[in-house]
Amino acid sequence: MVLGYLTPRHPAWQLREEMDRLLSGFFGDGNQPAARRGHPAVNVWETNESLWVELEVPGLKGDELDVSVVDNELSIKIERLDVHEDGVTYHRRERAVGAFARVLRLPVEVDANRVTAEMKHGVLTIELPKAPSARPRKIQVIAAE
Amino acid sequence: MSNDARITKNEAENSSSAEQTRCGQCYRPNVDIIEKSDELLVVADVPGATGDSIDVDFEDGALTIRAAVAPREDNRNYLLREYGVGDFFRTFRVSEAIDAGKISAQCADGVLTLHLPKAEAAKPRKIAVQSA
Numbered sequence: 314m315v316l317g318y319l320t321p322r323h324p325a326w327q328l329r330e331e332m333d334r335l336l337s338g339f340f341g342d343g344n345q346p347a348a349r350r351g352h353p354a355v356n357v358w359e360t361n362e363s364l365w366v367e368l369e370v371p372g373l374k375g376d377e378l379d380v381s382v383v384d385n386e387l388s389i390k391i392e393r394l395d396v397h398e399d400g401v402t403y404h405r406r407e408r409a410v411g412a413f414a415r416v417l418r419l420p421v422e423v424d425a426n427r428v429t430a431e432m433k434h435g436v437l438t439i440e441l442p443k444a445p446s447a448r449p450r451k452i453q454v455i456a457a458e
Numbered sequence: 459m460s461n462d463a464r465i466t467k468n469e470a471e472n473s474s475s476a477e478q479t480r481c482g483q484c485y486r487p488n489v490d491i492i493e494k495s496d497e498l499l500v501v502a503d504v505p506g507a508t509g510d511s512i513d514v515d516f517e518d519g520a521l522t523i524r525a526a527v528a529p530r531e532d533n534r535n536y537l538l539r540e541y542g543v544g545d546f547f548r549t550f551r552v553s554e555a556i557d558a559g560k561i562s563a564q565c566a567d568g569v570l571t572l573h574l575p576k577a578e579a580a581k582p583r584k585i586a587v588q589s590a
Contacts, residue, residue, distance in 0.1 A: 354540035369505035369541065371568035398492070407488035408503055420537065435505035435568015 352415040353391060361449055364419060364441040371435035372408075378432070380439060382425040387417045387441065421447035483544035487523065487570075491550075495582055498556065498574040504546045505568035512565055514572060516558050521550045523570065555579065 356367045370378065370391055379390040395410040397403075422444040430439045492499040500521070504512065507525035515522040525546040552574065560575045 355538060356536065356540060356543075357538035358534040358536045360535070364537075369503075369568070371503040371505040373567065400494075402493040403490065404493060405489055405491040408490050408501065409488070417538075432567075434508055435503070 353389070353413045355389075355415060355417065357417070359421075363443060364421065364423060366417065366439040366441065368415075368437050369435060370432075370437050373432070373435070373437075375430075375432045378430075378437065380428075380430050380437075382419075382423065382428050382441065385419045385422060387419055387439070389415045389417075389437075389439075423447070483542050484547045485542070485544050486548050487525070487546040489548070496576055498552070498576070500550070500570075500572040500574065502546070502548070502570045502572075503568065504565070504570050506543065507546065507565065507568065507570070509565040512563070512570060514561075514563050514570075516552070516556075516561055516574075519552055521552050521572070521574070523548050523572075525570065 353368045353370065358365050366387060366389075368389070370393075372393065373391060377392060379388075381388050391413040393408075393410045393413070419441065423441040424444050427442045428439065430437060432438075487502040487504050489503075490499075490501040492501070500523075502523055502525075504523075504525040504527075506527040511526040511528075513522075513524040515524075523546065527543060527545055530543055555577050557575045557577045562573045564571050
């Protein structure tokens with residue numbers, strides 16, 4: 314796959330993950346058992362006109378997300394608040410809370426001004442229209458007489 | 459805090475004798491189960507599901523959550539595919555101390571919240587001791 318560097322299996326990515334984990338273990342965040350730091354899983358696909366990024370963020374409202382495009386990087390920041398109540402018993406706590414961030418390097422140039430993000434039933438869909446230079450252009454082949 | 463209304467997890471594959479007719483991957487939603495003095499609260503992450511696509515059944519002490527998620531178009535040219543999309547399914551065995559008639563459910567932003575009120579007999583009752 315050409316876009317191998319985007320995947321979490323890439324050594325550079327794994328190194329970064331490892332460093333993040335080490336640092337967060339030493340400094341704060343590790344003290345709260347329920348708070349998990351990590352990156353949300355994303356699906357990315359492309360059409361002729363756009364790149365699309367989709368992620369599952371159940372329970373979040375649109376204004377609790379921070380999506381930004383700088384140069385050719387898409388950055389997504391999410392914070393799921395811990396709504397722990399006192400005086401109750403938790404039998405199960407599987408739903409992750411805490412801060413999640415993800416930076417994706419985009420494989421093509423996008424038009425940052427026209428990026429749109431839509432939140433629907435806990436699924437965030439981001440459309441990144443490709444810059445005109447990055448779109449495929451069909452070349453008409455003229456048959457010589 | 460009494461621990462009468464215990465919930466234990468059942469593997470979906472074993473507990474259900476019937477198979478799904480729809481093919482495709484089924485996912486187990488992450489849940490929080492919170493016990494309060496008067497009710498059990500089950501909070502499940504079901505991103506992509508809407509209120510009318512979710513079935514919640516309570517039968518013979520088994521609480522079943524089934525959430526249908528609309529499939530994405532399948533001819534997408536994926537560059538990165540880190541999670542799969544499919545229906546959510548999970549079953550819990552709940553003790554009989556639940557008032558089944560009063561179970562209520564809400565779904566908002568892909569989070570399903572189930573309120574399972576405890577039966578009267580299971581609620582903690584404070585008994586005043588009178589001094590003679």
